[in-house]
Amino acid sequence: MNDSTNNVSATGRALGESTIQIRNMHKWYGEFHVLRDINLDVKSGERIVVCGPSGSGKSTMIRCINRLEEHQQGDIIVDNVELTNDLKNIEAVRREVGMVFQHFNLFPHLTVLENCTLAPIWVRKQPKAEAEAIAMKYLERVKIPDQALKYPGQLSGGQQQRVAIARSLCMSPKVMLFDEPTSALDPEMIKEVLDVMIELAEEGMTMICVTHEMGFAKTVADRVIFMDEGQIIEENEPDQFFNNPQSERTQLFLSQILAH
Amino acid sequence: MSESTQTKYEPGQHPSLPPPFKTRGVALWLKENLFSTPTNVVLSLLAIYFLYKVVPGVLEWSLFDAAFTGNDRNECRAQAGGACWAFIGERLQLFTYGFYPEAERWRVNLSFVLLVVCSVGLLWENCPGRKWIIALSVVFPFAAAFLLVGGNGVKLFVALACVAVALALMFRGSSTTFVIVIGAVCAFLAKFIFFGGITLPFTDIHVGGIIDLDDYTFLNLPEVSTDLFGGFMLTLIIGVTGIVFSLPLGILLALGRQSNLPIVKYACVVFIEFIRGVPLITLLFVASTMLSYFLPPGTTFNLLIRVLIMVTLFASAYMAEVVRGGLQAVHKGQTEAADALGLKYWPSMRLIVLPQALKISIPAIVNTFIGLYKDSTLVIVIGLLDPLGIGRASLADTKWNGLTNEVYLFVAIFFFISCYAMARYSLYLENKLHTGHKR
Numbered sequence: 217m218n219d220s221t222n223n224v225s226a227t228g229r230a231l232g233e234s235t236i237q238i239r240n241m242h243k244w245y246g247e248f249h250v251l252r253d254i255n256l257d258v259k260s261g262e263r264i265v266v267c268g269p270s271g272s273g274k275s276t277m278i279r280c281i282n283r284l285e286e287h288q289q290g291d292i293i294v295d296n297v298e299l300t301n302d303l304k305n306i307e308a309v310r311r312e313v314g315m316v317f318q319h320f321n322l323f324p325h326l327t328v329l330e331n332c333t334l335a336p337i338w339v340r341k342q343p344k345a346e347a348e349a350i351a352m353k354y355l356e357r358v359k360i361p362d363q364a365l366k367y368p369g370q371l372s373g374g375q376q377q378r379v380a381i382a383r384s385l386c387m388s389p390k391v392m393l394f395d396e397p398t399s400a401l402d403p404e405m406i407k408e409v410l411d412v413m414i415e416l417a418e419e420g421m422t423m424i425c426v427t428h429e430m431g432f433a434k435t436v437a438d439r440v441i442f443m444d445e446g447q448i449i450e451e452n453e454p455d456q457f458f459n460n461p462q463s464e465r466t467q468l469f470l471s472q473i474l475a476h
Numbered sequence: 477m478s479e480s481t482q483t484k485y486e487p488g489q490h491p492s493l494p495p496p497f498k499t500r501g502v503a504l505w506l507k508e509n510l511f512s513t514p515t516n517v518v519l520s521l522l523a524i525y526f527l528y529k530v531v532p533g534v535l536e537w538s539l540f541d542a543a544f545t546g547n548d549r550n551e552c553r554a555q556a557g558g559a560c561w562a563f564i565g566e567r568l569q570l571f572t573y574g575f576y577p578e579a580e581r582w583r584v585n586l587s588f589v590l591l592v593v594c595s596v597g598l599l600w601e602n603c604p605g606r607k608w609i610i611a612l613s614v615v616f617p618f619a620a621a622f623l624l625v626g627g628n629g630v631k632l633f634v635a636l637a638c639v640a641v642a643l644a645l646m647f648r649g650s651s652t653t654f655v656i657v658i659g660a661v662c663a664f665l666a667k668f669i670f671f672g673g674i675t676l677p678f679t680d681i682h683v684g685g686i687i688d689l690d691d692y693t694f695l696n697l698p699e700v701s702t703d704l705f706g707g708f709m710l711t712l713i714i715g716v717t718g719i720v721f722s723l724p725l726g727i728l729l730a731l732g733r734q735s736n737l738p739i740v741k742y743a744c745v746v747f748i749e750f751i752r753g754v755p756l757i758t759l760l761f762v763a764s765t766m767l768s769y770f771l772p773p774g775t776t777f778n779l780l781i782r783v784l785i786m787v788t789l790f791a792s793a794y795m796a797e798v799v800r801g802g803l804q805a806v807h808k809g810q811t812e813a814a815d816a817l818g819l820k821y822w823p824s825m826r827l828i829v830l831p832q833a834l835k836i837s838i839p840a841i842v843n844t845f846i847g848l849y850k851d852s853t854l855v856i857v858i859g860l861l862d863p864l865g866i867g868r869a870s871l872a873d874t875k876w877n878g879l880t881n882e883v884y885l886f887v888a889i890f891f892f893i894s895c896y897a898m899a900r901y902s903l904y905l906e907n908k909l910h911t912g913h914k915r
Contacts, residue, residue: 284812310818321813325831325911334827335817367911387817 225262225438232260235391235422236281241290243273243280250276251287252446258424260390263417265433265454266426268443269469274426277443278393281424282313295390311339314384318396320376322368328355328379329364332386340387347386354382358412374405378412385416392416394425430473434458442466538885548875563876564886570870571886574706574861580626580698584709587620591716599901601908617720624713625702629695631670638666702780706861708890713780714787714852714862715894719845721788726795727834730803731825733796744796751793756851759786764858783855791848798840802833835909842902846895863887 225231236258243251251273258264266274279285280292283299283306292299294309323331332351336342342350355361358378360371368376377397384392394413398406410432417423417436427433433440433454440457442450442465450457450466461467485491510520541558543551544565552560564571573581594616597609615636622632642662646655668674673684705713732744751759763782771777806829814824834841856865867883870876 282816284815307818307820310816313816315813315816317809317813317816319807319809321807321809323810323813323828323832325835325909335819338823338827339818369911383817 225259229261229438231262231438234258235260235295236424237291237293238277238281239291239293241280241287241292243276243285243287243289250446251280254290254448256441256448258391258422260422261420263421263423263436263438264425264441265437265439266424266441266443267428267430267433267469268449272443273446274443275395278315278395278424278426281391281393282310282315284315311387312390313393314387314389314391315393316377316380316384316395316397318399320368320373320380320400322376322380322383324368327365327367328360328371331368331379332383335383336386351382351386354385355379357385357415358382359408372405373401374408377401377405377409381409381412381416391422391424394423394427396426396428398427398429428473430458442469444469549877549879559882559885560876560879561882563870563879563882566876567866567870571707571863571866573709574866575704576706576709577698577700577704580700583623583626583697583700587623588709588712590616590620591712617717623697624700624705626697626699628689628693629697630692631689633695634670634689635666638662638670642666702778705780707863707866710855710860710862711849711852714784714855715849717784718787718791718848718852722791722795722844722848723841725788725792727799727830729792729796730799733800734803748793748796751790752797756787756790756854757857759790760854760858762786779858780860783858783860787848787852790851791844794844794847795841798837798844799833801840802835802837803829805836806832835906838902838906838909842898846898849895849898850891863890 234257236256238254238256241251241254242249254277256277266278268274276285280287280299281294287299295312297305297308299305299309322328323334326334329348329351332354333342333344333347336347336350337344340347352361352364355364358381360375360378360382363371363375363379368379371379381397397413398409401409406429410429413423413425413432414436423436425432425437437454440452440454441448442457442461442463444465450461450463452462457466458470461470511517537558539558541556542561543553543555543558544561546552546555546560546562547566549560549563552562569578569581573584576584590612594609594613597603597606598613603609618632618636622629642659645658645662664674668684669686670689671685673682673686675682729744729748732740733748735741735744760783763786764779767777767782810828810832811824814828819828853862853864855862856868859865861869864887867887871878871880871883
């Protein structure tokens with residue numbers, strides 16, 4: 217793992233050690249084979265964008281990484297902890313992996329600040345004052361410290377998604393998973409969320425992002441992964457991926473989404 | 477479109493104008509609300525005619541032509557042709573306390589005052605000294621039981637203190653084994669020192685019982701048999717006990733019903749479906765007669781306690797279904813977000829899911845409370861004297877023969893006031909907890 221040639225990103229950035237390893241992972245919903253032989257290795261500091269048509273298993277794959285979905289075969293190792301049925305392992309992984317959802321999933325009965333301090337207080341056992349100070353720091357980073365005492369229902373979609381990002385960051389995760397973070401937003405609000413994500417990427421956060429924002433993929437990603445029918449079809453650095461796609465399926469997909 | 481605006485404003489420059497002048501005045505209000513369409517006119521007139529016919533008669537009977545003094549029915553009738561409230565006045569004590577001994581009624585009053593203080597503290601968030609009142613509410617059920625039934629106060633106090641010490645020690649431990657061991661040690665010590673000591677197994681040697689609490693009588697209250705309980709006091713005892721215990725039990729049952737553990741799940745399903753499938757009266761009969769067949773011979777088990785348990789179980793089955801509805805209405809993303817943040821099952825339920833589920837279910841929860849409260853009158857069938865039972869007994873008095881209307885109206889008013897108060901509080905709570913679009 218310390219082999220230096222391994223620890224350089226496709227775009228030439230220096231990377232840390234491997235944080236997420238997925239090996240020969242399969243998943244079924246009942247009889248339906250959703251994920252087929254997924255292999256993925258994510259290094260610390262690496263930014264990965266996952267794209268593909270809907271129903272291709274992108275979301276399911278990243279939801280397996282923090283065990284919101286259970287895989288039935290193969291191994292997933294996150295931060296040296298293997299995901300098994302052992303609750304202790306699952307909790308350990310979830311503490312280190314932050315997740316941002318398409319529909320924000322903020323807690324509507326709590327204020328923005330309480331949303332951000334809840335997990336640090338209850339999971340990390342931080343004192344309330346400290347948790348609040350940290351939360352305010354992250355709310356400032358996502359540029360909404362003035363909304364701290366409001367309820368999520370009083371904010372716009374873009375603001376809510378930025379709160380959701382801040383909420384995850386308050387747990388100081390090692391990896392951030394983004395599950396179509398901008399798909400439920402109005403066009404005007406997409407940019408404010410993407411800006412926050414780009415900033416986060418520039419600070420060296422390990423990120424796996426399921427998104428249809430190809431501009432984001434081009435500027436930020438170290439690697440783009442294309443999925444279809446539950447398989448990883450193609451995996452490449454963004455330059456190669458967009459300009460010189462290898463498989464026919466990828467070419468078709470790109471021609472469709474870049475056409476309009 | 478009728479008036480064109482004269483000035484053109486740049487985007488963002490248009491001043492905020494007040495909304496167009498709302499039509500005011502009684503005549504306009506009447507026209508808009510009561511006489512807007514022919515059907516509306518007819519219905520309004522019918523309603524007014526109905527009120528005109530009914531209201532004066534009711535007021536006449538209940539207030540203007542009613543007798544408030546008098547020693548029996550004939551004296552009432554001599555004064556006025558309407559209601560005879562003197563009857564209720566004479567029986568008011570009976571309606572309130574049942575047959576509770578007169579000299580001891582201050583205990584009931586004190587319990588009631590404590591109940592009011594606790595309720596105000598728990599229900600009103602900005603109440604001064606709320607912390608203390610919440611602490612008091614934890615002790616309240618025991619204090620009230622002691623006040624109402626009587627007995628050796630020191631014993632109760634020591635028992636409570638032992639439980640408190642045990643709990644305080646148990647909450648320091650992290651592992652389940654530690655907690656169980658500490659609990660067992662505390663129970664053993666309490667029995668050894670205070671509660672009669674221990675007979676060593678396989679021998680007749682009796683050790684312990686160092687302090688005999690029966691010697692300390694300064695906190696003793698004369699015992700009052702629960703057979704003497706009755707009237708509104710009994711309604712409140714059953715209602716409050718049922719309400720206080722059925723909600724937590726219902727929540728546990730609802731969570732259990734959604735559990736992934738099959739044994740827990742099916743135990744909850746069977747319990748809920750069985751209790752819901754049986755009428756309360758049947759359960760009360762079971763409580764009053766059949767339960768003694770199932771219990772080991774010689775065990776006496778107070779009838780009132782049996783009724784309280786049955787009423788609580790009955791209400792909790794309904795509560796479980798109400799809460800389950802609320803749980804299902806909470807979006808799945810909420811648990812996922814809590815999971816993703818690393819919260820475990822209980823914190824995630826307590827902090828994220830239940831607050832939202834319970835908020836959604838407030839109207840239905842209060843509905844169940846009100847139903848339970850009114851159902852407490854069913855205990856009449858097993859011979860407990862709730863207000864209706866007292867009323868019926870009073871009507872048997874030849875002195876006051878035939879005053880049925882007064883009795884039932886009086887009881888109805890009592891129930892209406894309590895239930896309406898609950899309904900209003902539920903509305904207040906719904907508004908207070910509404911965080912969605914508060915500006």
